[in-house]
Amino acid sequence: MKAIVLEAADKLLVLKDVEKPVLKPGEALVKIKAAALNRRDYWITIGKYAGIKYPTILGSDGAGIIAEAGSDVEKHLIGQEVIINPGHDWGIHPEYQSKEFKILGLPEDGTFAEYVKVGAQYLYPKPAYLSWEQAAALPLAGLTAYRALFTKGRATKGDRVLIVGVGGGTGTIALQFAVATGCQVFVTSGSGEKIERAIQLGAVAGVNYKLPDWSEQLQHLAGGFDVIIDSALGDGFAKLPDICNPGARIVIFGGTAGNIPELNGRKIFWKQLQIIGTTMGTNEEFKAMIDFVNQHQIVPVVDEVFPLADAEKAIRKMTHSSQFGKIVLIA
Ligand SMILES: NC(=O)c1ccc[n+]([C@@H]2O[C@H](COP(=O)([O-])OP(=O)(O)OC[C@H]3O[C@@H](n4cnc5c(N)ncnc54)[C@H](OP(=O)(O)O)[C@@H]3O)[C@@H](O)[C@H]2O)c1
Incomplete structure (x- = not known):
């Protein structure tokens, strides 16, 4: 599959052919229709983030269609239009995240790719009235x-x-x-x-x-x-x-x-x-956020949409904070 790969600190983001993720039971493969940038992605590209590893496929925000299931249990999900909660393994305390907490897009490979693998419990129905670009703009910023x-x-x-x-x-x-x-x-x-x-x-x-x-x-x-x-x-x-x-x-x-x-x-x-x-939020808060968005028919603000191949150009836009709302990549 094609993916945007960060190969080293201060190296340009490049579109490469990489292996498609291999699923475990409990996971699903999402074919990404749109992904969105967060300042986190920018911090990682300039080496200012804890625990950076190379190579990394960046991207915490994504919306797409479930293409494959890790086991028969998730098979019924195939074909569903979803958005992804990028905050994983929050843990048992609603007040604070566990040591295992991680954000999609480092250390796990993220959404700036044709496909991403995600635990099925982090997939939520895409609000039907939102475009793919608008839906991709929602998860990390919306949850936070x-x-x-x-x-x-x-x-x-x-x-x-x-x-x-x-x-x-x-x-x-x-x-x-x-x-x-x-x-x-x-x-x-x-x-x-x-x-x-x-x-x-x-x-x-x-x-x-x-x-x-x-x-x-x-x-x-x-x-x-x-x-x-x-x-x-x-x-x-x-x-x-x-x-x-x-x-x-x-x-x-x-x-x-x-x-x-x-x-x-x-x-x-x-x-x-x-x-x-505060930091991000629990899976329950993610669900409550989506319910709130549906209830009020909120449409996230998309600043500009770039093709996935132009991820480097898109992320540099963050250098001067000229955006209003979210910068989105489309497959
Ligand atoms: N802990 C978490 O869970 C979490 C989650 C999300 C984001 N974050 C962090 O929160 C920050 C914002 O994230 P984001 O994705 O919204 O970033 P972003 O889209 O890049 O927005 C950054 C905004 O900061 C504002 N800003 C810059 N300099 C400022 C100043 N001197 N005073 C007041 N505002 C200033 C700018 O607002 P104007 O354009 O209006 O001037 C700019 O648009 C980042 O540092 C990010 O790493 C943390």
Whole structure:
């Protein structure tokens, strides 16, 4: 089969002929119709990710048709249109993942290929109203945003929610989930155009995080926030406690812009704030996320679609974060 293979650090991604995966009982072979990029794939290509091995077939997000079954038990699945939960072996504690937890696309070969093998328990019916590209855009960002916003952030109708750096894959879907819940959603972005796109998706307003007074402007617009979703961290993070309402939750799962700077501890304890880490989510949360998406007929934002062979070009687009939503590869 054809697959995009990362052969060494800083080597270009190339389309190669590789062996088709061999299935074990409990697994299914998915013929990929569309795959999507995550910043994780980008970090791996530049060598900034734990446990990188070469060669690797990248890709955590995928949607496709079940082509083969690992045993008679999974045979009835053949022909089904599915999306893949990329978070595997979460373990028994809903609060945190087990040591065995892994994400499809390293160490296991991922979705930037004609076929991928996946445990049958991680396959879910593709929402029927979504195109292959839209369905592929959903899994990793959708799962992460769902747990961040609802399980950890406890966002409910009427809450004031801030999405920091809305242009990313997780940012756009978090915005859509919060809007669908009836939250009052505000955003930051490095681009005025992306703020306009966010407003079209239902955000109340947004401010460019490059402005020196971005936090004051946000406070003026929104008053204060009950839930903040931040996957960027960096210097701007120090301002977040200032614009929180008492009892607010700041949920973090990435560090695109750096680390957590020095914070004013007094503001955190006096306002009874919580800074909460999260990562991906459980298989149950994945199912709940798909149910939520179907219920609200949410359509993930696809920024651009590239042929699989152009994966290198697609992933370089992430260097400057020029995308709004997800970058997708099609077979
Ligand atoms: N732990 C987990 O489970 C998990 C899951 C998913 C993602 N992540 C991490 O979360 C981060 C986001 O992932 P993604 O896939 O959504 O990435 P992405 O699509 O590449 O988006 C990154 C976004 O970060 C924003 N950004 C960049 N610099 C910023 C700054 N100084 N201040 C505020 N925002 C800034 C940009 O927003 P604008 O374009 O609007 O400027 C950009 O679009 C990555 O670091 C990723 O590794 C972690």
